[in-house]
Amino acid sequence: DVKVVVVGGNAGSPSSVEKLLPTLDSDTPPVVVCCSTLSGFVEAFIAKIKSRCKVSLKAANSGDVLHMGEVYLAPAGAHTKIQMSSAGHLTLSIEKGMPVGSQIPSATVLFQSAVKAVGGNVYGILLGGFGSDGVDGLQTIQAKGGVTVVENPDSAGFPYGPQKAIEIGVADHVLNLVEMNP
Numbered sequence: 001d002v003k004v005v006v007v008g009g010n011a012g013s014p015s016s017v018e019k020l021l022p023t024l025d026s027d028t029p030p031v032v033v034c035c036s037t038l039s040g041f042v043e044a045f046i047a048k049i050k051s052r053c054k055v056s057l058k059a060a061n062s063g064d065v066l067h068m069g070e071v072y073l074a075p076a077g078a079h080t081k082i083q084m085s086s087a088g089h090l091t092l093s094i095e096k097g098m099p100v101g102s103q104i105p106s107a108t109v110l111f112q113s114a115v116k117a118v119g120g121n122v123y124g125i126l127l128g129g130f131g132s133d134g135v136d137g138l139q140t141i142q143a144k145g146g147v148t149v150v151e152n153p154d155s156a157g158f159p160y161g162p163q164k165a166i167e168i169g170v171a172d173h174v175l176n177l178v179e180m181n182p
Helices: 014-023 039-052 107-118 135-143 160-167
Strands: 004-009 031-035 056-059 070-073 079-084 090-095 122-126 147-151 173-175
Touching: 004 014, 004 107, 004 135, 014 031, 014 039, 031 079, 031 107, 039 056, 039 070, 079 107, 090 107, 107 122, 107 135, 122 135, 122 160, 135 147, 135 160, 147 160
Parallel strands: 004 031, 004 122, 031 070, 056 070, 122 147, 147 173
Antiparallel strands: 079 090
16 A cells, blocks of 8 residues: 655656656655756746646645645755654655765655655655665665666666666566556
8 A cells, every 4th residue: 555655866857757747646645756956946847847747746845744646846955754743644854964875855865764654655766867876765665565666777868776776676667657657
């Protein structure tokens, strides 16, 4: 039972995010997107694609309560984490920190926080990027029984992250963007 969908990527992945989000249905579990090369332009990105989406798009803020059918885009310069509130709601925390895997925000930080919050009820998607940010996070998701998906390296702008995940065996599924809907 998927409680949250986490999406990570960096160089080359804004166009992948732009193709992925319109495929999501309005009843998709909450989606949190961490794409360091997109995080400085979240509002412009939302304005560009919101009319094509069935889900609601918003810039992620500390304290946001996650809702079905909503996509939260991580801001620049900090890590975005998912937490379980004392009231039993999934919430966001935006925290300053050092880069992880050379990225801030880091997909690995997001992915690992999701597992901490909901265990194996995570659907993790790693889009293209340079470096291996997100791969350790996929390992954590897979180890807890969550679903791990990577963008087909053949279609990724920068295939390094997905290729690394496939090589070390942490990609349950290798899919094209239109096949990723959880």
